[in-house]
Amino acid sequence: MVSQPPAGAASRLVERSDLNALIGALRDRGYAVVGPTIRDDAIVYAEIVGVDDLPVGWTDEQDGGTYRLRRRDDDALFGYAVGPQSWKQFLFPPRTLLMRARRGEDGFDVEPANGEQPAFAFLGVRGCELAAIQTQDRVFMSAYADPTYAGRRSGAFIVAVDCSTPAGTCFCTSMGTGPKAGPGYDLSLTELMDGDAHRFLVEVGTERGAEVLAAIPHGPAAPADERAAAAVVECAAASMGRQMRTDDIKELLYASYEHPRWDDVASRCLACANCTMVCPTCFCSTVEDTTDLTGEHTERWRSWDSCFTLDFSEMGGSAVRGTTRSRYRQWMTHKLATWIDQFGTSGCVGCGRCITWCPVGIDITEEVRAIREQPSQMASGEE
Amino acid sequence: MIPRRFRVAARRRELADTVTLGLEPLDGEPPQFSPGQFDMLYAFGVGEAAISFSGAGDGRVEHTVRAVGAVTRALCATRRGDVLGVRGPFGAGWDVESAEGADVVIVAGGLGLAPLRPAVQALLARRERYGRIAVIIGARSPSALLFRRDLAAWSARADVDVAVTVDAAGRDWRGDVGLVTELIPRAPFDPADTIALICGPEIMMRFAAAALLERGVSPSAIRISMERNMKCAIGHCGHCQFGPDFVCSDGPVLAFDRVAPLLTLREV
Amino acid sequence: MTTSDIRDLLGRHAFFAGLDEAALEFIAGCGANVRFAAGDYVFRQGEPADEFYVIRAGRVAVEIASPDRGPLVIDTVGEGETLGVSWLFPPYRCQFDARAVELTRAVSLDAVCLRAKCEEDPRLGFALMQRVAGVMRQRMQSARIRLLDLYSHARVG
Numbered sequence: 001m002v003s004q005p006p007a008g009a010a011s012r013l014v015e016r017s018d019l020n021a022l023i024g025a026l027r028d029r030g031y032a033v034v035g036p037t038i039r040d041d042a043i044v045y046a047e048i049v050g051v052d053d054l055p056v057g058w059t060d061e062q063d064g065g066t067y068r069l070r071r072r073d074d075d076a077l078f079g080y081a082v083g084p085q086s087w088k089q090f091l092f093p094p095r096t097l098l099m100r101a102r103r104g105e106d107g108f109d110v111e112p113a114n115g116e117q118p119a120f121a122f123l124g125v126r127g128c129e130l131a132a133i134q135t136q137d138r139v140f141m142s143a144y145a146d147p148t149y150a151g152r153r154s155g156a157f158i159v160a161v162d163c164s165t166p167a168g169t170c171f172c173t174s175m176g177t178g179p180k181a182g183p184g185y186d187l188s189l190t191e192l193m194d195g196d197a198h199r200f201l202v203e204v205g206t207e208r209g210a211e212v213l214a215a216i217p218h219g220p221a222a223p224a225d226e227r228a229a230a231a232v233v234e235c236a237a238a239s240m241g242r243q244m245r246t247d248d249i250k251e252l253l254y255a256s257y258e259h260p261r262w263d264d265v266a267s268r269c270l271a272c273a274n275c276t277m278v279c280p281t282c283f284c285s286t287v288e289d290t291t292d293l294t295g296e297h298t299e300r301w302r303s304w305d306s307c308f309t310l311d312f313s314e315m316g317g318s319a320v321r322g323t324t325r326s327r328y329r330q331w332m333t334h335k336l337a338t339w340i341d342q343f344g345t346s347g348c349v350g351c352g353r354c355i356t357w358c359p360v361g362i363d364i365t366e367e368v369r370a371i372r373e374q375p376s377q378m379a380s381g382e383e
Numbered sequence: 384m385i386p387r388r389f390r391v392a393a394r395r396r397e398l399a400d401t402v403t404l405g406l407e408p409l410d411g412e413p414p415q416f417s418p419g420q421f422d423m424l425y426a427f428g429v430g431e432a433a434i435s436f437s438g439a440g441d442g443r444v445e446h447t448v449r450a451v452g453a454v455t456r457a458l459c460a461t462r463r464g465d466v467l468g469v470r471g472p473f474g475a476g477w478d479v480e481s482a483e484g485a486d487v488v489i490v491a492g493g494l495g496l497a498p499l500r501p502a503v504q505a506l507l508a509r510r511e512r513y514g515r516i517a518v519i520i521g522a523r524s525p526s527a528l529l530f531r532r533d534l535a536a537w538s539a540r541a542d543v544d545v546a547v548t549v550d551a552a553g554r555d556w557r558g559d560v561g562l563v564t565e566l567i568p569r570a571p572f573d574p575a576d577t578i579a580l581i582c583g584p585e586i587m588m589r590f591a592a593a594a595l596l597e598r599g600v601s602p603s604a605i606r607i608s609m610e611r612n613m614k615c616a617i618g619h620c621g622h623c624q625f626g627p628d629f630v631c632s633d634g635p636v637l638a639f640d641r642v643a644p645l646l647t648l649r650e651v
Numbered sequence: 652m653t654t655s656d657i658r659d660l661l662g663r664h665a666f667f668a669g670l671d672e673a674a675l676e677f678i679a680g681c682g683a684n685v686r687f688a689a690g691d692y693v694f695r696q697g698e699p700a701d702e703f704y705v706i707r708a709g710r711v712a713v714e715i716a717s718p719d720r721g722p723l724v725i726d727t728v729g730e731g732e733t734l735g736v737s738w739l740f741p742p743y744r745c746q747f748d749a750r751a752v753e754l755t756r757a758v759s760l761d762a763v764c765l766r767a768k769c770e771e772d773p774r775l776g777f778a779l780m781q782r783v784a785g786v787m788r789q790r791m792q793s794a795r796i797r798l799l800d801l802y803s804h805a806r807v808g
Binding site: 098099101103106107108110112139140143144146257258283284285286287288289291295298300302305307312313314315316320321322323325326330334337338341342 | 425466612615619622626629648
């Protein structure tokens with residue numbers, strides 16, 4: 001997986017003009033380089049061939065149910081936060097073929113579908129996103145390892161980027177996931193712009209990261225550069241759009257199953273499942289066996305699913321969680337509380353996507369605050 | 384997520400809509416399982432369903448299936464010689480061994496007797512390691528009783544107390560009529576030193592647990608078998624969550640003290 | 652079995668727990684030892700409900716007669732349980748048949764006598780009403796849950 005950083009790896013500097021060399025070096029090593037790019041007025045993740053594909057000089061304005069791109073007055077390559085997509089679509093694809101089966105002499109013959117997994121290089125992974133990947137690692141690679149995820153994950157080269165321009169819905173500092181990315185990257189970049197100078201401070205996280213860096217033009221970083229990079233991060237940390245107190249959150253939500261706030265949020269929530277689609281840690285899926293018209297060939301597919309759908313909890317003809325209220329409660333309680341008991345960390349990384357992409361602007365940080373500020377008489381069935 | 388092929392070696396109709404299948408692997412050995420665990424049974428071209436082990440022996444594993452949907456109807460319609468897919472075993476079982484030295488109470492409602500049958504078999508296989516054993520069974524009617532041959536064999540033993548009740552009956556039934564929980568107050572066990580295993584519809588399990596608690600059994604000594612929507616059975620798809628527990632891997636058997644607060648809530 | 656034996660038996664029985672000595676003596680005085688062979692009716696639907704039974708051993712089936720399905724057993728009452736609630740509610744008529752499934756021994760309490768005493772002594776009346784209500788509550792819960800037909804997969808409602 002991620003090997004130890006080489007001993008004594010000091011930071012380096014890479015000129016903006018040499019970033020294409022980085023992209024080229026990754027492609028030469030067989031990686032499909034995926035990075036941020038603008039499509040349909042949003043910053044999405046897609047395969048890129050060069051720096052020109054990046055959202056150069058763009059930034060984003062985000063708030064509850066609001067997302068806009070706006071031009072910056074500089075040419076920063078990474079001067080924005082995160083868009084509707086996350087890296088999970090590459091590691092945990094929205095649709096995956098699990099197996100094929102064909103009617104045969106002995107009932108049926110099965111053909112597993114997991115072959116070679118593509119090797120991706122992710123360029124521009126934010127701190128919150130890196131934390132999200134590591135969060136999904138604990139889901140998909142613990143007691144049972146998912147071969148698709150594990151194969152793609154081990155092959156994925158991660159170039160992280162420290163945020164300079166958080167958005168209005170960001171709260172990574174509350175969740176301890178940023179704005180400084182890491183640990184867990186192969187390389188990490190901090191964009192430094194000073195007058196005409198446009199460079200990146202590069203930190204090496206692994207042997208393979210060091211090897212790629214060695215193959216592109218780079219120079220030593222001076223203490224002033226490191227201080228500049230630290231200042232970028234500090235400034236970003238002070239510009240969070242949202243915040244969420246987390247020290248008591250598990251106990252708070254475990255005691256709040258009958259809190260009246262759930263009725264309030266249920267009156268707004270459309271159960272549209274956007275939040276689960278954009279969330280970088282949501283992992284629910286469904287499995288479907290489908291047959292062709294002859295009935296001789298079947299395929300088993302895994303697809304993304306959402307706990308907001310009515311039939312997610314279907315049992316014996318009706319749903320356990322029939323109301324929107326119960327489904328919103330399930331999602332938020334899972335994300336912030338039961339996830340901790342399941343996997344040892346919070347499920348939330350503070351990326352703010354669920355706030356931005358909710359059509360009615362439901363804000364998870366505000367819901368937590370409302371629950372905390374209004375003590376509930378009725379706890380979870382206990383005195 | 385890839386099933387192994389098993390042949391239906393034996394098929395026994397238990398009730399109009401319930402069949403016990405004896406399955407043998409086409410290749411390799413049958414799975415070693417713990418009582419209370421389950422397999423995902425695959426009907427080619429239809430889909431999978433989570434079915435508890437209901438017995439084992441002769442190189443086979445047994446699963447008792449009730450036809451309630453497309454998959455289970457297809458499973459119940461299989462004939463001897465047909466091939467099914469099997470994934471498993473999955474889940475946390477009854478952990479019968481942990482009850483050694485104590486009395487054991489088994490409370491089974493309806494089809495809930497199926498996942499408990501391997502537990503009773505495990506207890507009887509090492510009878511000397513356990514205190515008193517009380518098996519309490521509830522069914523809809525006398526004709527709906529499962530595993531009648533086993534019930535007769537267990538009842539015939541002097542070292543097992545078997546009490547059976549049905550919801551209603553005709554006059555040819557000379558046993559008890561009433562809710563299964565009504566057999567708990569008089570069952571022979573020491574509440575201070577008992578492990579209780581309950582399986583059946585969720586409402587029945589709640590009331591049975593209440594009756595056991597009333598007799599002084601500690602909530603941590605009571606184990607129930609939960610059921611929720613299952614797709615992957617390996618803790619990845621998220622469907623079977625019940626509070627913090629994944630029913631497929633933290634359960635299906637869960638200690639009552641752990642789940643009691645959630646059982647009183649609606650839509651969890 | 653003497654009145655004193657009956658008083659001792661009732662004194663050990665959960666139904667009568669908490670009643671004072673005088674009440675127990677009185678109730679025991681209304682009691683008699685009875686026995687039913689397998690197949691004997693203890694009471695029949697419509698008869699005056701003039702007895703209240705404490706089952707000492709055996710099993711009694713509470714039945715409803717149905718023309719097309721024969722007698723249906725809706726409850727059984729066994730050792731240590733009480734049989735009969737209609738004795739305390741006008742018009743004091745048995746609602747069901749009760750038939751001994753096997754040899755059954757019981758203490759039969761004279762309900763006419765008990766009812767008169769309850770009218771005279773409201774404290775005793777309340778105490779007995781509380782206890783009968785407790786039995787009815789438990790039987791009602793049992794009946795209601797069985798009504799849900801949980802063991803079949805057909806949906807109720």
